[in-house]
Amino acid sequence: MDTTSLHTRPWSRRLRGALDAPAHWEILDIxxxxxxxxxxxxxxxxxxxALRGVWLGHPLHPALVQLPLGCWMSAGLLDFTPGGRRSADVLVAAGLLTAGPAALAGWVDWARLDPPRRRTGLVHATANITGVLLYAGSLLARSRGRRVRGRVLGLAGLAAVSAGAALGGHLSYRQAAGPDRAAAVPRLAPADWVGLGPVENFPVGEPTRRMAGELAVVVVRDGERCHVLAERCAHLSGPLSEGTVADGCLRCPWHGSEFRLRDGEVVQGPATAPQPVFETRVLSGHLEVRLPGAG
Ligand code: FES
Known part of the structure; x- marks a missing residue:
């Protein structure tokens, strides 16, 4: 029996290498x-x-891309199903119509990525644009009665958008371009109250980094009240203690996400997930925090 794991096979390593490669193509920065x-x-x-998905609590782009991909995959099947031609044509057109909003949401997310992820995103977008052009050609051919050409262009389009989807998945899951970076905070935060030091040690209105057990937090003192949030930004882990405070919000220094100090809600993206906020209490002048549901 072959005990070699699937992921250690040469073809698997080559595939992962191919998906990783665009992140290193610095020429794409131009x-x-x-x-x-x-x-x-x-x-x-x-x-x-709204396009980023702040209202949804996670990126909208991955949800929107299901529409064109679903239409085009179905069209590919119907093209080879007796009596499915007309439906296939409609689905090719529907895919083209729904690709626009999906692409716009993707571009908006992409613009705030860091250079390596942007490079991967650019190749992902190029594959998808190629697919859209091929499907537009397919629709044109179909409208002129050139069924074979329409089918071939459709299959080529499907191959292009599938390559784009593979890169998009790599960008999301391997390069972690979209997940909530603060999702692990409830598991890392201490389950019980933990002291952060005398309240008087925290300058008013100035974000200050502290450790709550193993977890970095940022403290913002507002008079006698202190707000405490997880230190690493939910977007791409920017250091919120180096951010700025204004209008009851803490602004991330990296890409400008703004989180409401009171409850961590996103007031401005690109972050889509709220920033975890700790409960606070002051005992004998000392600030203590805990995260509800932690541990
Ligand atoms: S890391 Fe991007 S906004 Fe904070």
Whole structure:
């Protein structure tokens, strides 16, 4: 019996190497910078955070991409099913229509990534744009009655968007571009009250880093009241103790996410998940904290 694990086989290593490779292609930084600036300057207003998925609590892009991918995969099957031609044509068109919002949400997320993830994202987007163009050609061919060409272009489009999806999955799960980086906080935080020191040691309105057991937290003193949040930003783990405080919010120094001090809710993205907030109490002038549900 072959005891070699699947993930140690040469083809598996080559596949993972291929998915990892774009993150190292520094030449992609040349177009990535101006492109990110262009995306950031789009006049999206409050729709920018809506596209990010702040209202949903996690990125919206992965949910939206199900629409075009589902349409196109179904079209691929119907193309080879007796009587399925017309439905396949409709699904190819529906995929093209729904690809727009999915792509816009993706670009908005992409613009605030760091350079290695941006490079992977750019290759992911290029594969998907190629797929969209191939599907547009497929639809055109279908409308002119050139069924074989329409099918072939559709299959080529499916291959392109599948490659894009593989890179998107790698970007999300291997390179952790979208997850809530603070999700582990309840498991890392001490289960009981833990002291952070005398209240008078915390300067008013200035974020201050402390350790609560093994977990870094940031303390913001507001008069006699102290707000305590997890130190690492839910977006990409930026150090919130180096951020700024304004209007009852703490702003991350890396990409500008703003979290309400009172409850950690996202007031401005790119973070989509709220920042964990600790309960506080003051005993004999000493600040103590605990996280409800921790441990
Ligand atoms: S790390 Fe990106 S906003 Fe905080």
């Amino acid at each position: 177009p990535a910078g101006p492109l990110a600036d262009a995306v950031e300057s789009l006049p999206l207003g409050p729709y920018r955070d």
